[in-house]
Amino acid sequence: MMGHIQEKLLFLYKFSRAPKQIGSITPSSMFLAKKMLEQVNWKRVEHIAELGAGTGAITKYIDAVNLQHANVMLFEMDALLRDQLTRRFPAYTCYADACNLQEALENERIEHLDCILSGLPFFNFPQQLRDQLMEQIVTSLKPGGLFIAFQYSQQMKKQLSGLFEMEHVHYVPWNIPPAFVYVCRRRL
Numbered sequence: 001m002m003g004h005i006q007e008k009l010l011f012l013y014k015f016s017r018a019p020k021q022i023g024s025i026t027p028s029s030m031f032l033a034k035k036m037l038e039q040v041n042w043k044r045v046e047h048i049a050e051l052g053a054g055t056g057a058i059t060k061y062i063d064a065v066n067l068q069h070a071n072v073m074l075f076e077m078d079a080l081l082r083d084q085l086t087r088r089f090p091a092y093t094c095y096a097d098a099c100n101l102q103e104a105l106e107n108e109r110i111e112h113l114d115c116i117l118s119g120l121p122f123f124n125f126p127q128q129l130r131d132q133l134m135e136q137i138v139t140s141l142k143p144g145g146l147f148i149a150f151q152y153s154q155q156m157k158k159q160l161s162g163l164f165e166m167e168h169v170h171y172v173p174w175n176i177p178p179a180f181v182y183v184c185r186r187r188l
Contacts, residue, residue, distance in 0.1 A: 031174040032181070033061040036117055036148050039168075039183045042067055045114045049073040049140070051098040051133075052120040053085055059092070070114070073104060099129070101136040112142035118149035122156050130159070138163055141186040150179045160184055 036058060040048070042065050053059050053074040062072060072092040076082040079096075086094045095104045098120065105113070116137055122130050137147055147164060149156070150172070160166060164184035172179045 029057075029172075029175045030061070032150055032172050032179055033058040035170050035172050035181050036150060037061055037065050039148050039181070040065070040115050040146065042070070045070040047071045047073070047110050047113045048115045048117065049075060049101065049104075049113050051075045051101075051116060051118040051137075052077075053094075054078075054081055054119060056085055056088055058117065058119060059085065059089060071108070071110070073108065073113075075101070075104075099132050099136060101140045105140055113140050113145060114142060115146040115148065116141060118147070120149070122149070122151065123153060134159065134163055138186060143186055143188045145186045147182075147184040147186065149182045149184070150175075151182065152177050152179055154180060156182070 045066075045068065048062075048066075048070050050059055050062075050072070053076045059072075059074060066072065072089075074082075074085050074089065074092050074094045075096070075098040076085055076094065077096060082094055082096060085092075093104075093108060105111070118137075120133065122133070125133070141147060147160075149160070154169070157166075157169070160182055165187055166182070167185055168181075168183040170181040170183070172181060
C-alpha cells in the first residue's frame, strides 16, 4: 500500500515532468473526494468510471461508498500511475485513454455509464482535445447520468453548461489548491 508521503512525492514528480497532464502539485484531498462521492446515489449505480485517476486519491474512497459493488473503470494516461492503480485496485478495470471511453465500454460489454467522475485538468488541454473528451463523456453517459468533475477554476463552466444540466458547483476550500466540483447531468 502506498504511503501518504510516497503518494505526494510521486505526484510532485509527475507534476514536474508533465504539469499540463497532471494539473496540480499535490493529490486530491479527502475533502474533495468526499464532496465528489456524496453526489452519487450509490444504490442506483451499476457502472461508473473515473477519468484521470492518478495516484488513486479519490479511487481509494470509492470502496467505502460503493455498497452495491458497482462496476468501476479507471482511466489514467501515465503508465507508471496506471500500473500502480492496477495493483492497488485489482477489482477495477484500468484503461489508458479517456478519449477511447466508448471503445472501453464496448470492451466491457457496457451500454452506458451511470456516472463519470473526473479529475482531468480540462483547462490545460487544447480545445480540440477537450471537445473530443466531452463528446466521449456525453455519449458514454446514460440519459440522466451524472458527470462530476473537479477543476481549479471556473473556466469550464460555460462549456459544461452547454453540454449538461448544471445541477451544482461546490467550492472546496480545504483542498490544495482550492477546487470547484461541478455536478452535471446528461440531458434526458
